[in-house]
Amino acid sequence: MAQISFPVDITPTSRNYSPGEFPQSVFEAQNGAKTVLRYGNKRVNASLSLSFKNVTDDDAAQILVNYENINSDWDYLDFNGTNVLNGLVAGGSASHSLSVYVREAVSGLRWRYAKAPQVSSGTYPGVSNVSCSFVACLDGT
Numbered sequence: 647m648a649q650i651s652f653p654v655d656i657t658p659t660s661r662n663y664s665p666g667e668f669p670q671s672v673f674e675a676q677n678g679a680k681t682v683l684r685y686g687n688k689r690v691n692a693s694l695s696l697s698f699k700n701v702t703d704d705d706a707a708q709i710l711v712n713y714e715n716i717n718s719d720w721d722y723l724d725f726n727g728t729n730v731l732n733g734l735v736a737g738g739s740a741s742h743s744l745s746v747y748v749r750e751a752v753s754g755l756r757w758r759y760a761k762a763p764q765v766s767s768g769t770y771p772g773v774s775n776v777s778c779s780f781v782a783c784l785d786g787t
Contacts, residue, residue, distance in 0.1 A: 666692035755782035
């Protein structure tokens, strides 16, 4: 398992992030009393969606190549040092704090593609829109 960087110079036009949840089951009695059975102390299934509007077909192809490289082996993505975090790390400690979550730098979660990137074309020749969905897995090493 290796860490592979997402294409560095491609900046998303939108980002949606969810930190995931702690694995647990909630049992509720008829009287409304609840019991929670937690299966671990680490979050799982964080999700990240990225949209890239009006990128060149070459940039879209770089994303598809990255998808193939990640999924050909059981590798994972690294967003550190890429434009994926633009707007999150510039200008203050709150932005830096958020980037730590989005990168999953300290959680032990590792980003993988949740499904194949979706590419749409047709507005202008040589220009595409790409949407990517990622899930962060807690892989044992």
